[in-house]
Amino acid sequence: MxxxxxxxxxxxxxxxxxxxxxxxxxxxxxxxxxxxxxxxxxxxxxxxxxxxxxxxxxxxxxxxxxxxxxxxxxxxxxxxxxxxxxxxxxxxxxxxxxxxxxxxxxxxxxxxxxxxxxxxTDCCWKMAGRKVLIVYAHQEPKSLNGALKTVAVEELSKQGCTVTVSDLYAMQFEPRATRNDIVDCLHNSDEFNYGVETWEAYKRGGLSNDLIEEQKKVQEADLLIFQFPLYWFSMPAIMKGWMDRVLVQGFAHEFPNCYDSGLLKNKLALFSFTTGGSKEMYAKGGINGDIRYLLWPMQHGIMHFCGVKVLEPHICFAPEYVSEEKRKEMLLAWAQRLKTLWKEEPINCSPEWYFK
Structure with missing residues (x-):
């Protein structure tokens, strides 16, 4: 390389x-x-x-x-x-x-x-050959989320990165965690325990093909970008289902190998999302509370738990209620950030970052 x-x-x-x-x-x-x-x-x-x-x-x-x-x-x-x-x-x-x-x-x-x-040329060398997985959850390609995803693909590709997109709605990704995720015999057929069964299935290569394919994408990626609209203070159900089904024990975590020693510890993650409320509504004294409170379960409880280092989130506040010019500025700001993304340092993954 x-x-x-x-x-x-x-x-x-x-x-x-x-x-x-x-x-x-x-x-x-x-x-x-x-x-x-x-x-x-x-x-x-x-x-x-x-x-x-x-x-x-x-x-x-x-x-x-x-x-x-x-x-x-x-x-x-x-x-x-x-x-x-x-x-x-x-x-x-x-x-x-x-x-x-x-x-x-x-x-x-x-x-x-x-x-x-x-x-x-040092930064150019660092970017060449990097692999990025964008997990994208929006139904409409013409949405701002769709445009943000496209900007990321184009800008990171220009840098020499290999970019893969898991378009969950287009893939009709199954968000439900069921017995169908195990393709061979169950470890305990008398009492089904999803966590135990997927752990055992992962060890023996018995997970369904869609999970194996997504795990391969994660394993190969240096950076995971999650692009989505904020639904009820969280990610859309289809993306949460991706987290539930793909990041199984044995692949992403295995106690005591969690947080800083999680199994995905050599990777970076970035949550890029849009909100319905304004920036003021998600301020510390706003009616919705500090936006960082909402990031605790997503960034800390999922990504950091699996060992992934987390970059500062990229948030576009209330795009449906701003002018077309302002939406263009949002896209330009995202493109500009991506140009120097590999120089950024991860956030301090501790309660203080979220609740200070």
């Missing part, structure tokens, strides 16, 4: 190229990055002006904005068997490839490439 490369590490048989943009590093396939250098104005080894750009599927050279070539300064670093390894400096990323001293035409690069990592 690109995110594991050390400084100057060589990709002997690169299967991806690097798209250079002002915000992210995105793997492309199958064409590697290409370097276009112009004749140096000075003596050999001096600074040459050049261009770094991906070759698109139409073999056209573009900048991030799609308006011609982006200009950089190219500084040769050393000679080796592959030719000059050139450091290309610019406002976005540093990418280099073995090149002849002078090339006057764009070249497709199918040989070894060198990736140079610096402080400026």
């Amino acid at each position: 690109l995110s594991t490369l050390a400084v100057g590490e060589q990709l002997l048989q690169p299967q991806v190229s690097a798209r250079v943009t002002s915000h992210f590093w995105t793997p492309l396939s199958p064409v590697p990055a290409a370097l276009y250098t112009l004749p140096s104005p000075g003596e050999a080894g001096g600074t040459a002006e050049g261009f770094v750009s991906p070759l698109t599927q139409h073999s056209r050279w573009k900048t991030p904005a799609g308006q011609g070539l982006q200009r950089f300064s190219a500084h040769p670093l050393r000679e080796d068997a592959g030719g000059s390894v050139t450091r290309c400096q610019g406002p976005d990323l540093l990418v280099s490839a073995p090149v002849s001293p002078v090339r006057t035409k764009p070249q497709r690069r199918c040989g070894p490439c060198w990736i140079l990592r610096t402080e400026a």
Whole structure:
């Protein structure tokens, strides 16, 4: 993976190229990055002006904005068997490839490439290769929740993340926890205990296929985003059913392995939701009480209990009662936050955060 490369590490048989943009590093396939250098104005080894750009599927050279070539300064670093390894400096990323001293035409690069990592590109390296699962619960794709989900998919994908969406209503996800979740024989057929039966079934691989599929998505994800409208001070029943059925004992928790030692302790979670009431109604002195009180069972009682580190929630208050302009601002604020999401620190998962 690109995110594991050390400084100057060589990709002997690169299967991806690097798209250079002002915000992210995105793997492309199958064409590697290409370097276009112009004749140096000075003596050999001096600074040459050049261009770094991906070759698109139409073999056209573009900048991030799609308006011609982006200009950089190219500084040769050393000679080796592959030719000059050139450091290309610019406002976005540093990418280099073995090149002849002078090339006057764009070249497709199918040989070894060198990736140079610096402080400026560090956040891009961290984002590349991350996996995100969005558990989405809303009936209407045109809703603000639907738009928030789409913004997350688009922005995180731009960053190089692999984004998977579990659209619970579209999937017709079964929220009821029943005997049907165990596909083979019961551990105790005389007295059904859902918690015990799913625990035993998980250990022997006897859970239903829909649960196995969702657990696989969770297991692979670095970040879980829950996108939903607030229903009766909680999440919709279909999402609560997802929690009940997917996060079974043995998979997500197993006492005493809970909270900081929960089985999903290497993951992050973020609750993004809309409310019917205004921000003032959910203030500490408001009629509904502090919004953090409502987050205690969801963030602490479920996510933190399973070991997941929780990021600050993203709340859009009363979108049905604000202007279209204000709703657009909500979407822009969400997109802006997502650009730096991986730099955020989790909240302090303690009672003080919720009830201070």
